[in-house]
Amino acid sequence: MKDDSKIGMSLIVKTITRLIVGPILIFGAYIMLRGHLSPGGGFAGGVIIALSFVLLILAFGRDAKVSKVSINLASNLESIGALMFLCVALLGFLGGSFFLNILNKGVPFKLFSAGTIPLSNLSIGLKVGVGLFAIFLALVILEGTKKNK
Amino acid sequence: MTIYFLCFILFCIGLYGILRKRNLVKIIIGFSILGYAMNLFMVLLGYRFQGRAPIDSNAQDILNMVDPIPQGLVLTSIVIGLGITALLISVAIRIYEKYGTFDITKIKRLKG
Amino acid sequence: MELYILLIFMIFAALVAIEVKDLLSSVIAMGAVGFSLCLAFLILKAPDLAITQLVVEILCLIILIRATTRKDIPLVVEGRWVFNTVSTAVFMAVFLFFAFHALKELPFFGQPLMSVVKKYLEEGMSKTGAVNLVAAVILDFRAYDTLGEVAVLFTSVVGIMAVLRRPGRNNLKEKNHER
Numbered sequence: 001m002k003d004d005s006k007i008g009m010s011l012i013v014k015t016i017t018r019l020i021v022g023p024i025l026i027f028g029a030y031i032m033l034r035g036h037l038s039p040g041g042g043f044a045g046g047v048i049i050a051l052s053f054v055l056l057i058l059a060f061g062r063d064a065k066v067s068k069v070s071i072n073l074a075s076n077l078e079s080i081g082a083l084m085f086l087c088v089a090l091l092g093f094l095g096g097s098f099f100l101n102i103l104n105k106g107v108p109f110k111l112f113s114a115g116t117i118p119l120s121n122l123s124i125g126l127k128v129g130v131g132l133f134a135i136f137l138a139l140v141i142l143e144g145t146k147k148n149k
Numbered sequence: 150m151t152i153y154f155l156c157f158i159l160f161c162i163g164l165y166g167i168l169r170k171r172n173l174v175k176i177i178i179g180f181s182i183l184g185y186a187m188n189l190f191m192v193l194l195g196y197r198f199q200g201r202a203p204i205d206s207n208a209q210d211i212l213n214m215v216d217p218i219p220q221g222l223v224l225t226s227i228v229i230g231l232g233i234t235a236l237l238i239s240v241a242i243r244i245y246e247k248y249g250t251f252d253i254t255k256i257k258r259l260k261g
Numbered sequence: 262m263e264l265y266i267l268l269i270f271m272i273f274a275a276l277v278a279i280e281v282k283d284l285l286s287s288v289i290a291m292g293a294v295g296f297s298l299c300l301a302f303l304i305l306k307a308p309d310l311a312i313t314q315l316v317v318e319i320l321c322l323i324i325l326i327r328a329t330t331r332k333d334i335p336l337v338v339e340g341r342w343v344f345n346t347v348s349t350a351v352f353m354a355v356f357l358f359f360a361f362h363a364l365k366e367l368p369f370f371g372q373p374l375m376s377v378v379k380k381y382l383e384e385g386m387s388k389t390g391a392v393n394l395v396a397a398v399i400l401d402f403r404a405y406d407t408l409g410e411v412a413v414l415f416t417s418v419v420g421i422m423a424v425l426r427r428p429g430r431n432n433l434k435e436k437n438h439e440r
């Protein structure tokens with residue numbers, strides 16, 4: 001990585017990005033996990049997590065470490081998210097029917113409550129985030145291969 | 150009632166962009182505007198005067214909330230709209246690579 | 262009243278997005294429509310939708326700008342065919358006419374039919390334990406919608422992969438090896 005300063009944006013942008021990516025990731029996880037208590041949920045949290053990786057690629061150029069993560073891993077993780085959601089749905093058969101909320105409801109206004117809804121939020125967030133990141137990665141890598149020719 | 154009609158006018162602008170424009174990116178933008186108008190119309194149908202957001206709290210009475218079902222439907226519809234836009238853009242990039250233009254009539258001419 | 266101002270602003274921004282010549286300006290005007298839609302969701306008491314619309318709009322703008330810029334786009338000459346314009350106008354007029362007649366059957370703005378939702382609002386917290394009723398609706402009462410959405414998004418990602426992958430797996434591996 002000798003020419004690290006040439007690819008990507010300027011040094012200021014890179015430093016600020018390095019500082020700010022962690023809080024964005026944590027904020028995405030916060031929105032995703034508290035989806036049953038406050039506005040937010042799996043969709044918004046997943047898109048925020050995808051945006052943090054997109055910010056990394058935009059700041060460090062397409063040869064950054066994140067884009068070395070192959071598209072295959074991203075689409076595998078996305079399939080795992082979809083299967084997790086289906087498993088949460090199939091869990092309802094233990095109680096009698098599809099999508100039945102069989103876990104303990106708990107006390108409202110607490111973090112661990114509402115049965116299977118936090119699990120569904122988690123799987124949907126994983127699926128949406130990794131899927132949108134895979135879409136962005138596919139577009140970026142296509143542009144890279146076209147320039148090589 | 151007027152606000153529904155303004156929403157339909159927004160829908161018509163998206164329709165005009167799809168039917169009349171010859172640039173592929175303009176057609177994609179028309180699709181997006183059409184989707185925005187649909188989402189807005191569904192949420193407008195569930196609004197209630199002096200309602201509050203559908204989130205429970207300890208203090209307030211429960212019956213004065215806006216309708217949560219259209220909000221749930223639109224929440225899935227927004228993410229699907231992003232997927233549709235990305236798919237259309239990837240097809241448009243392929244067409245640009247093959248023919249070197251975004252103009253749909255030139256693509257038709259090159260095909261025959 | 263704020264809703265009317267926002268909607269009129271959205272209509273003008275949509276007109277600009279459709280009609281302006283430069284593609285980058287057009288994409289940015291579409292972003293203006295999306296962000297004012299986010300504000301409209303906030304006014305309509307839908308905070309979940311406002312958050313989701315905001316972040317989705319940002320990602321959509323990034324993808325569109327990366328797709329449209331950096332390409333020397335030849336100027337697209339818009340042909341003015343009379344037949345095309347007239348048929349489009351007639352189609353839109355027919356749509357607006359029937360829409361205006363259908364509007365009479367809808368409930369008035371601000372007074373929705375709450376026949377189904379009343380049950381959800383009363384029993385939502387005790388049956389699911391979730392405080393956010395939108396999450397209770399999309400993940401418990403009507404979770405089949407979300408399952409369909411997951412399937413559609415998966416199909417979309419697979420379709421993008423299939424459309425964009427031309428080099429083939431072996432070729433791509435060689436290119437990664439070269440770097």
